[in-house]
Amino acid sequence: MAKTEPDSPDAGAAAGTGAIAESRTMRWLLTGIFLIMAVYALYFGKDFFMPVILAFLLALTLTPIVRFLRKRGVPDAASATLLVLLSLTAVGSAGYFLSGPVIDLVNNAPSIGQQLTERLAPLRRPFEKLSHISQQIGTMTEPAQEPGVQKVVLAQPGIVSQAAGNLLSAGTSITIVAVLSLFLLASGTLFYEKIIQSFATMSEKKRALRVVYDVEREISRYLFTVAAINAGLGAVIALGLWALGMPNPLVWGVAAALLNFLPYIGALTTIVLVAVIALISFDTISYALLAPAFVLLCGIAEGQFVTPMIVGRRLEINAVAIFIAIAFWSWLWGFVGALMAVPLLVVIKVFCDHFDGLAHVGNFLSAQQSSEEPDETEEGLAGRKDEAAA
Structure with a gap:
């Protein structure tokens, strides 16, 4: 049998192919390890990464306004400070005016659930027998507690301490978002210049500049336009629910505008919440269904006509x-x-x-x-x- 010489062309080609395959495998392994480590870093460092990313998204959204005012002689620092203060004022005012109705809804949640159960009682009767059988099976399969054995229940933190901790964390995050977005907006083109200086050749600098400005233009246009569309959707829903006699229409308008940043899921959540409150607020079920039907109609009009016409299909x-x-x-x-x-x-x-x-x-x-x-x-x-x- 003839043997392949070590220095033959076939042996060299086989060695080259094996080296390429091994290099590709190592590259995929390193990429997978990097992704896993990145996910772990984002999960355990969310208190740092979340406000930073929010600040960058806010800066991208407001950058066209800063550039527009710069062309008219307004300094970047002044326009950035004004925009950040307006954003904080809007968020603070919305939180202050909506805190009362939201707290009332949370406090009345047990009574709301009881009233909803009573209104839907005729629909639940066919399933009551199955529910009773399921409870009996659960009782029979539950292990009996031996006499003299005591259950240990761990004490949970109080509601006041949890609320104080969440409020402090939210305040810290809002402060980081406001300060970092202010620095990004007030720096003008300094941030982009630092990125370009990281490249050596002129062709790489031009390409980096083109990519940075294209990404900024597309993202700012998308975020600003979608935010404006969602605000308009929330206003229309609030006015429509107010005309139908829905309680707290402003709360549902703000909820619709905020949840609409979640495609499909947000609109469905708004419809379900409005339907629950409408069923316990109105006398007849047929009239109560008008409120969620109106929200559904507004969502269809926004998703199928308004957003594609304004934003365009390219960024879908x-x-x-x-x-x-x-x-x-x-x-x-x-x-x-x-x-x-x-x-x-x-x-x-x-x-x-x-x-x-x-x-x-x-x-x-x-x-x-x-x-x-x-x-x-x-x-x-x-x-x-x-x-x-x-």
């Missing part, structure tokens, strides 16, 4: 990616993380669209099929077969 995100992002960031940072999920997803998509090596990631996140990718549907394959036959 794949629905599967949206659900995954909301689930991931809500697990990571709670409700605030869920609100930040879609803006961060848009940031990732716009960034990936500017690099050829990450184009497949941007294409996956996009809701529209890329024109550069081949059509692998049945119609596309049939069309190519017809062209080949012709």
Whole structure:
């Protein structure tokens, strides 16, 4: 049998292929390790990373206003201070005026649940027998407690101490967001200049500058436009619920505007909450259903007509990616993380669209099929077969 010489071309090619495969495997392993470590860092360092990312998103949203005022002779420091103070005033005023109705809803939650149960009693009667059987099975399968054995219950922190801790943490986060966003807005182009100075050649500097400005323009336009659309949606819902006689319509308008940053899930949550309050507030069920129906109609009009017409189709995100992002960031940072999920997803998509090596990631996140990718549907394959036959 003939043996392959060590220095033969076949042996060299095989060694080169093995080295390439090994290098690719190591690269994937290092990437996976980096992602796992990044997730752990974001989870355990959320008190630091969450306000920092919120500050960057706020600065991106307000940057076009600062640039607009700069062209008219207003210094960046003055416009940045004014915008940050207006943002804090708006958030503080909304929290102050809505605190009373929200606290009343929380305090009346047991009575609201009891009233809802009474209103839905005719619908629950077919399921009461099954519920009774399930309770009996649970009682029989529960282990009997031996005589003389005492249960130990750990004392939980009081509500006042928990509220004080949450208030202190929220105040710290808001302070970090306000101060950091103020520095980012007041620095003007200094932050971008520092990024460009990190590159050596002039071509790399130009490319970095183009990418930075494109990402800033797209993200600021998206965030500012979506925030304005959500504010308008909340105002319309508040006025409509006020006309229907819904209690606390301003609360539901603000809730609709805030929850609309969560596509699909936020609108569904608003509809369910409004339906619950309407069922216990109005005498007839048919009239009570008008309130959630109105919210649903407003959500359909906003999602299918207003937002696509104003924002455009280019920045639409794949629905599967949206659900995954909301689930991931809500697990990571709670409700605030869920609100930040879609803006961060848009940031990732716009960034990936500017690099050829990450184009497949941007294409996956996009809701529209890329024109550069081949059509692998049945119609596309049939069309190519017809062209080949012709």
